Amino acid sequence: MSNQETVLQQNIRLALGQHSELRLFRNETGKLPNPRTGRWVQFGLAKGSSDLIGFKTIKITPEMIGQDLAVFTSIEVKTNTGQLSKNQHNWLQAVKKAGGITGVARTVRDALEILKVN
Numbered sequence: 528m529s530n531q532e533t534v535l536q537q538n539i540r541l542a543l544g545q546h547s548e549l550r551l552f553r554n555e556t557g558k559l560p561n562p563r564t565g566r567w568v569q570f571g572l573a574k575g576s577s578d579l580i581g582f583k584t585i586k587i588t589p590e591m592i593g594q595d596l597a598v599f600t601s602i603e604v605k606t607n608t609g610q611l612s613k614n615q616h617n618w619l620q621a622v623k624k625a626g627g628i629t630g631v632a633r634t635v636r637d638a639l640e641i642l643k644v645n
Contacts (some may be wrong), residue, residue: 529606536578536604539587539638543579546644551581551600566591575614577601583628602641607633 536553543549556571572580582597601622603615611619611631622629628640639645 529609530612532604532606532609534636535606539602539604539632540579542635543638543642543644546642547557548584549581549600549642549644550584550597551579551602554580556577564628572644575612575616575618577603577615577618577622577629579604599625600642601627601629602638603629603631604638605616609633626629 540551540553543551554572556565556569556574556576558569560566561568578604579600580644581600583600584595584597587594587596599622601619603611603619605611619629619631628642630637632641633639
């Protein structure tokens, strides 16, 4: 991740953190060698999974007894020139197809719009 993308992600996390209905977490993915065994250990949710993972709490309609519901949320952070990998594209499509909230944020405003918050 470029320094520019890191700063953008931090700004998005700060802006979204002001909304009590949102809980998003940094999802770092990759692999490193285990210092004791030398074997590679993968970390993160899944290959291609988004930078910010979490949920948005929404209110169910009255006919659904007014319960709150956490909707899986996946935001991929990219600079204006950043491109999605095939794995990232597939991840976002799978989340969307399953009913989650997802999108690519190139600005703080993009993230707010994806999540429909001010």
